[in-house]
Amino acid sequence: MRYGEPPRRGRRLAAAALLAAALAPAGAQQGPAPVELEADRVEVDAAAGVSVYRGDAVLTRGTLRITGERMEVHTDEQGALQRAIVDGTPATYRDRPEGQPRPVHAEARHLEYHASGPERAHLQGEARLWQGGDVVSAEVIDVDLEAQTVDARGGEGERARATLRPGRREEER
Known part of the structure; x- marks a missing residue:
């Protein structure tokens, strides 16, 4: 150890403190549920407020997964979740929004979830969004989760597709 360099134990404790802050209950805008994260490998950059999870990464907060x-x-500086950028084959999103009778599911090769300002998701690459029997598929899907709006765009030579089933059947709940 060189003069002025923090001991290794101190650096590990700082990284553990940031990780604990990321897992702490979110601020009032995100509700009281804590954010829980797990993966095969975790890398934490405390100064930047960024952590990277590799290998079967999972984020949960209340009903959100x-x-x-x-x-x-x-x-952010208080450790509240701002956004998650996810790659997978596929990356997945699942939540049961308050007041909704059925869960919302989404999948794509690339997913960006923003926890606030407004809460939203960007899906890209073989994107699919569904709730019960209603399905939207496209190359790119943008969802404003607060306003409950969807903007779907097909890729080159492809079109966005939607299947909307009227009524709410009990077996879809």
Whole structure:
């Protein structure tokens, strides 16, 4: 150890403190549920507020569950979740929004989830979004989770597709 360099134990404790902050209950805008993260490997950059999870990465917060092979998680100064950038085959999103009778599912090769300003998701690469029997598929799908709006765009030579089933059948719940 060189003069002025923090001991290794101190650096490990600082990284553990950042990880604990990322797992702490989110601020009022995200609700009281803690964010839980797991993967085969975790890399934490405390100064930047960024952690990278590799190998079967899973983020959960209340009813929200996001999975992928690689997940980059950004937090603010208080450790509250800001966004998650996920790659996978596929990366997945699942949540049961308050007041909704059925869970919302999504998958794509690349997924970006923003926890606020407004809460939203960007899906790219063989993107698919479904709730019960209603399905939207396209190369790119942008979802405003607060306004409950969807913008789907096909890729080159492809079109966006939607299947909407009227009514709410009990077996879809």
